[in-house]
Amino acid sequence: MAEHDHTTLDENLRAEELREIWSLADSDEKVEGFRALSFLEAEALFLSLDTRAQGELLTALPHNERQMWLRQLPPDDAADVCQEADLDTREALLRLLDEPTRKEVSALLAYAEDEAGGLMSPRYVRLRPDMSVDEAIKYLRRAARERAETIYYIYVLDAEQRLVGVVSFRELFGAAPERTVRDVMRTSVLSVRDDLDQEAVANFMAESKLMAVPVVDGEGHIKGIVTVDDIVDVVREEATEDIQKIGGTVALDAPYLEVGVRELVRKRAGWLTVLFLGQLLTATAMAYYEDAIARAVVLALFIPLIISSGGNSGSQASTLVIRALAMGEVRLRDWWRVFVRELGTSLLLGLILGFIGLLRVVLWPTRETLYGEHFLLIGYTVSVSLVWIVVWGSIAGSMLPFVLHRFGLDPASASAPFVATLVDVTGLVIYFSVATLFLSGTLL
């Protein structure tokens, strides 16, 4: 990344260094470093911080600086900072804003952080349809100097504040000055409802390739706009949450290195303990087959192999389905299509692994010393179990996200470890059932 800067080299270094050590620095060091920067450098650093870090820095700054920096934030970002703060701090922060901004921010605070209303900026530009293009451009010139979030999409409202059209600045700018806004606007306006989930907003914007989309309430009144730069953050945040859940952790909500060890343990111990309690069922299942193992110890040798093959194919299936659901590529009603595909796919995968497993047992040089005279039957047991377990793992892994989704839970909670645990217990039952089938009368 090249940087041509009119601040001094020294300042640049300082800002860069400060950013580097930000996650390690304590509150005093951050404030000290931040106040040593030029205004431009400090502004760039402040605006690049995430909401949590902005809130921390603001809290640590003296009153007049806190006010100055809070007022640098656009209302949607200021609302995010307020939303993260506890109720008392929130009130104190709101009092630092000027009157019109305070009203805007308070209105935004009524929305949940993760829905369209919580993402939007109230500072869109609105026009009446009967203005001339020339009048509109003059008006926008004023708006550009003032407070609009973007002047690049302009929304046309009727007398009841309902959205009737949209025109890009560029179209307006390129149009003949004496035409009216009505002549140049598009009446086909894509919009999102204010209570739409932010992941759905992101999918919608990615598909429509718009730079901004208006947010409307149930009556079609425009409440604000969501711009594509906010969507980048949403997409990153949602993907991080999903990845962390897939890994079997509660979402961290902060950069890894900035989460304390105590917090890290708290966020990981919950799921790990639940999974462990689930895994304890394997000990119970195993106890049930203790006699079988005592009679044919050789069966124990393949237990890790068998159960982890089920877990691995289950992880594959669940992560593919979780991501496809999150991207909007697969919907709840597609479960049957997914089921059929997974059945076919996993049968083939199971046959591949089963075949390798069979070869491993029956062609192993020391097969008779290791597995005894019935090595062929052991081979069949391992091989047939693998086919069933891979099929079962894939079906369970692919259907679980749908089940969670159906009951209003996050499909990403069908984490790889969760699916593996689920499949482990049932995998043991499959393995020992198949073993009984093949080995009754010989080893068992």
Place this chain on the structure above:
Amino acid sequence: MAEHDHTTLDENLRAEELREIWSLADSDEKVEGFRALSFLEAEALFLSLDTRAQGELLTALPHNERQMWLRQLPPDDAADVCQEADLDTREALLRLLDEPTRKEVSALLAYAEDEAGGLMSPRYVRLRPDMSVDEAIKYLRRAARERAETIYYIYVLDAEQRLVGVVSFRELFGAAPERTVRDVMRTSVLSVRDDLDQEAVANFMAESKLMAVPVVDGEGHIKGIVTVDDIVDVVREEATEDIQKIGGTVALDAPYLEVGVRELVRKRAGWLTVLFLGQLLTATAMAYYEDAIARAVVLALFIPLIISSGGNSGSQASTLVIRALAMGEVRLRDWWRVFVRELGTSLLLGLILGFIGLLRVVLWPTRETLYGEHFLLIGYTVSVSLVWIVVWGSIAGSMLPFVLHRFGLDPASASAPFVATLVDVTGLVIYFSVATLFLSGTLL
């Protein structure tokens, strides 16, 4: 999503239906449905398709329509379509473009798809520093009607085409008409190198919160711009790839339901087979402990529990580190800090699981029938093994992404199943070593 549309309701329904069934339809149905739409609906549908689907549709259309639709694409998107096509088709597609666009697209084809040069649009707006604001606005009015990707950021170049400043359209528009561009431009211009990886471009843009960033070559010459709407696609695509890899699959590169079963098997069988071959080592390790199991069958009961606890904690650690690396929150040189944190965290997690494991064995009502007179020693074995295995799983899981990254491989390949497999084999060794320690002279 509300839609106010001046196309007929019927057409809307058709477009919506077509989008719904797109992944299921065959080529003829797609063409037929597409040609039945109004131009505006067809345009919206075409532009919303991903690169692969655009290429397929173009190939299926008759020559004159193919030309018309290809020319609707901005040069960066046209270049993506050409890049996906085989060499012959690529030449044929290029011939359909008008001369200036063909030059632009050919220049873009020189870049890899996943670097800044492959993302950028060559249609940025450039100005000379000594133009007046008024002249600049007049010039932009022309550019707005013509071919610029965006007129919202304007780049100021010196006589050698080097980037010397940037001004947003809004700043220019709000400035006094008689001032020069030099007066109103910012000389502190953030830019990215043309060979920078697209994930790094995305992290950079997310942090800087810019709507567009110029792309420069090694000599500081501007080559194009990357706009934030392209970044949304990059972030989604990269997250999907990472999630699929974490689940132990090769990246699908297409929506789940559009990948054929044969392809799905091919993409999953590779890793699954590698993991299976790795798991075969568990059978070898187990054979080594066969005598121990024969003497103390009770040891076998806890094998699934022990090894999956290692796998689960390893999955947690590896996914957290993979995501932190991808987000740029953690860098290669931070490995030691991660190591220390994981050591502390996993020790606590191990103690929690070890404690529950101990209680499970020593407080179980039928402990003496199930585990024999030495149930307390069995409890210690399980408990101490769990501590070590959770620590080992977390350390292996958190360090593996760094190792892969260090050797130029994708950290996301340290998938949950891969880590689980790695930890399974070593977990068995840990478990039986601890068992030998506690049970020698009694059960072993």
